[in-house]
Amino acid sequence: MIFLMIATVKAATVLGIQGFLVDVEVDLSRGLPSFEIVGLPDVAVRESRQRVRAALKNSGFEFPLQRVTVNLAPGDLRKVGSAFDLAIALGILAAGGVVEPEKLTGVLAIGELSLDGGIRGVAGVLPMVTAAVPGGVSRALVPADNEQEAGMADDIDIGVVNHLRDAVEVLQGIGQLVRPRPVQFDTEPTMHNDLLEVRGQLSARRALEIAAAGRHNLLLVGPPGCGKTLLARCLPSILPPLSIDEAIEVAQIYSVAKGGQAPLRLSLNRPFRSPHHSSTVAGMIGGGIQPLPGEVTLAHHGVLFLDEAGEFRRRVLDVLRQPLEDGVVSLVRHGYSVTYPSVCQLVLAANPCPCGFLGSTAKDCICSGRDVASYRRRLSGPLLDRVDLQVWMGALESRDYLTEGEPSQAVRERVYNAWQHARANGVPQDTNTVPNVSKEGLAVLAGAVRKFQLSARAVTRTQRVARTIACLSQADTIQADHIAEALTYRLAL
Numbered sequence: 314m315i316f317l318m319i320a321t322v323k324a325a326t327v328l329g330i331q332g333f334l335v336d337v338e339v340d341l342s343r344g345l346p347s348f349e350i351v352g353l354p355d356v357a358v359r360e361s362r363q364r365v366r367a368a369l370k371n372s373g374f375e376f377p378l379q380r381v382t383v384n385l386a387p388g389d390l391r392k393v394g395s396a397f398d399l400a401i402a403l404g405i406l407a408a409g410g411v412v413e414p415e416k417l418t419g420v421l422a423i424g425e426l427s428l429d430g431g432i433r434g435v436a437g438v439l440p441m442v443t444a445a446v447p448g449g450v451s452r453a454l455v456p457a458d459n460e461q462e463a464g465m466a467d468d469i470d471i472g473v474v475n476h477l478r479d480a481v482e483v484l485q486g487i488g489q490l491v492r493p494r495p496v497q498f499d500t501e502p503t504m505h506n507d508l509l510e511v512r513g514q515l516s517a518r519r520a521l522e523i524a525a526a527g528r529h530n531l532l533l534v535g536p537p538g539c540g541k542t543l544l545a546r547c548l549p550s551i552l553p554p555l556s557i558d559e560a561i562e563v564a565q566i567y568s569v570a571k572g573g574q575a576p577l578r579l580s581l582n583r584p585f586r587s588p589h590h591s592s593t594v595a596g597m598i599g600g601g602i603q604p605l606p607g608e609v610t611l612a613h614h615g616v617l618f619l620d621e622a623g624e625f626r627r628r629v630l631d632v633l634r635q636p637l638e639d640g641v642v643s644l645v646r647h648g649y650s651v652t653y654p655s656v657c658q659l660v661l662a663a664n665p666c667p668c669g670f671l672g673s674t675a676k677d678c679i680c681s682g683r684d685v686a687s688y689r690r691r692l693s694g695p696l697l698d699r700v701d702l703q704v705w706m707g708a709l710e711s712r713d714y715l716t717e718g719e720p721s722q723a724v725r726e727r728v729y730n731a732w733q734h735a736r737a738n739g740v741p742q743d744t745n746t747v748p749n750v751s752k753e754g755l756a757v758l759a760g761a762v763r764k765f766q767l768s769a770r771a772v773t774r775t776q777r778v779a780r781t782i783a784c785l786s787q788a789d790t791i792q793a794d795h796i797a798e799a800l801t802y803r804l805a806l
């Protein structure tokens with residue numbers, strides 16, 4: 314009997330946050346024993362040889378004493394990570410007749426092997442299984458570490474495997490397929506602060522509500538201790554939850570970013586990211602030798618909060634402009650490019666000057682005019698052009714400590730109603746379409762253009778904010794008082 318000593322199984326890789334199927338073809342032929350992997354493998358794939366060899370041996374299988382050639386196709390697709398181990402090991406066993414090669418038809422195998430044959434979780438399983446169904450895969454074997462995310466995929470038979478032997482037994486028809494537990498999304502808001510904790514600062518609270526209602530970017534300027542950080546941290550608590558589609562998109566990002574072995578938390582809470590001011594360009598928009606998503610992507614559909622915004626490097630602030638404008642980050646690496654989504658709401662908190670007390674009644678500012686100018690230059694310019702709402706927060710006064718703020722839940726309801734109103738009226742969230750402004754409203758706006766010499770961009774910003782204010786009061790037309798209020802949320806920085 315002649316064995317056709319060749320077997321094919323599917324594996325997958327990730328570029329950006331998208332999964333791509335890879336054919337793992339294994340050929341055994343006569344000759345001096347050797348083990349080659351071809352098809353653009355990176356370092357991790359080459360290391361996989363050692364792991365696969367040891368895992369097979371330590372699971373009680375013989376490593377073939379033949380020429381073993383593994384081809385990862387298509388060859389021009391960049392392949393990263395250790396997720397190919399399981400597919401390579403199963404391919405070798407099938408080529409050697411331990412598993413019938415037909416049993417691998419339509420099977421996607423994902424997982425890193427440990428030397429004893431255990432199967433470890435890998436990054437990007439959700440995008441991988443998402444790519445599987447259109448690629449003709451009907452069954453996927455995934456590591457137990459990744460069962461939650463794999464369980465989100467529809468129309469595919471998912472088997473959870475802990476050990477190479479489990480996978481082999483499933484394919485031999487001896488073992489039972491272990492299905493993932495049902496997917497559960499966290500719905501309880503967890504880590505965020507509540508507006509109940511915020512004292513005073515009525516106008517900044519109002520600005521936060523408008524920002525939430527229109528997904529506007531927001532700048533809070535004020536002296537240390539006035540509550541900027543606390544207020545910003547309350548924003549997620551007044552944002553309506555993610556839709557299921559948005560939650561899946563967010564989960565794809567974290568599936569790629571978190572590294573694989575920690576279980577992915579599936580949540581309907583909007584992401585809130587607060588990178589330190591020492592952040593680098595790569596940390597902010599993504600990058601590295603094996604590109605990973607940056608903060609602006611980890612904040613997708615949520616909030617990116619830059620505390621002490623004036624302390625960030627100018628370059629780091631500047632690179633945010635494009636992703637905020639376009640909703641995507643494109644990174645070009647040697648010979649290939651990746652794209653990450655970055656639809657997020659930016660909140661900046663800053664002191665008015667390096668010492669923090671410019672314009673304060675509590676303490677005198679000790680900064681020179683030049684210090685203040687250079688500090689503000691870093692903040693201002695093109696990035697601030699994308700910040701619709703800019704508010705000044707004064708120092709707290711003693712009477713503020715006696716008042717208790719309205720809880721987040723009440724505010725969230727108004728924000729939710731404003732979203733509904735905007736949707737019902739076909740208000741596009743992020744475009745510059747000219748909204749429906751009343752005659753009186755237009756008169757107020759024209760007056761402001763003359764008085765404050767508003768630029769065309771400033772007029773657009775004012776109209777956008779006024780439209781959100783109108784939505785918050787369930788109005789169909791933008792009235793004079795909506796425009797007037799919108800005009801108060803601008804600072805001459």
Ligand SMILES: [Zn+2]
Pocket residue numbers: 666667668669670671678679680
């Ligand atoms: Zn100062």
